[in-house]
Amino acid sequence: MSLPPIYLASASPRRRQLLEQIGIVHEVLRVPSPDGEDEPVLQNEAPADYVCRTARDKALRARDWIRRESLAPRPVLAADTTVILDGDILGKPADAGHARDMLRRLSGSAHEVRTAIVLDWQGRLQEDVSVTEVRFRPLAEAEIDAYCASGEPLGKAGAYGIQGMAAIFVAHISGSYTGVMGLPLFETHRLLRAYL
Ligand SMILES: Cc1cn([C@H]2C[C@H](O)[C@@H](COP(=O)(O)OP(=O)(O)OP(=O)(O)O)O2)c(=O)[nH]c1=O
Numbered sequence: 001m002s003l004p005p006i007y008l009a010s011a012s013p014r015r016r017q018l019l020e021q022i023g024i025v026h027e028v029l030r031v032p033s034p035d036g037e038d039e040p041v042l043q044n045e046a047p048a049d050y051v052c053r054t055a056r057d058k059a060l061r062a063r064d065w066i067r068r069e070s071l072a073p074r075p076v077l078a079a080d081t082t083v084i085l086d087g088d089i090l091g092k093p094a095d096a097g098h099a100r101d102m103l104r105r106l107s108g109s110a111h112e113v114r115t116a117i118v119l120d121w122q123g124r125l126q127e128d129v130s131v132t133e134v135r136f137r138p139l140a141e142a143e144i145d146a147y148c149a150s151g152e153p154l155g156k157a158g159a160y161g162i163q164g165m166a167a168i169f170v171a172h173i174s175g176s177y178t179g180v181m182g183l184p185l186f187e188t189h190r191l192l193r194a195y196l
Pocket of ligand 1: 156160
């Protein structure tokens with residue numbers, strides 16, 4: 001069944017690649033964001049709420065941008081990926097030192113990766129979320145250093161990319177591999193098929 005073309009409101013090359021993988025015709029919408037950093041967490045906001053709110057905010061910023069720029073109306077897809085360890089949100093690392101701290105924490109234990117997806121069409125927001133448990137084997141200091149020096153942790157939630165060199169850290173996953181990468185394809189296709 002063919003789906004209409006959509007806007008992908010994301011600067012993430014992974015999300016574009018994943019959407020291409022399942023043949024969804026799309027145009028990348030580059031909505032100017034306040035800065036390239038993670039949105040602040042609100043007081044007493046649970047990680048599960050944070051990831052959904054952030055994805056909704058991205059979709060709503062895209063809605064405003066389409067209106068302001070008088071772009072052709074089309075469904076908008078936005079997403080947010082967050083790594084959660086012991087109830088703490090591990091966002092994108094600010095620098096290599098920050099990445100090293102996160103990887104030390106992830107070493108030898110299991111964490112959760114949540115990716116919220118939001119579809120905005122005809123004035124209504126529809127959302128879904130994928131939840132994946134990822135377990136890292138214990139990491140040696142030297143491999144954490146080498147991984148940080150590679151630059152791969154930057155721009156990625158939790159300071160790693162499962163699709164890159166960090167694949168060798170991942171002992172087990174339970175959930176959605178594409179969700180960890182940034183766009184859960186099963187849930188995304190299901191959402192688009194249900195509402196478009
Ligand atoms: C855990 C993990 C995250 N990531 C990436 C996916 C996301 O790009 C990023 C999480 O940041 P997000 O804030 O979800 O997304 P983004 O800022 O990169 O892009 P945009 O808001 O414009 O859509 O981390 C991986 O590529 N691989 C992984 O294994």
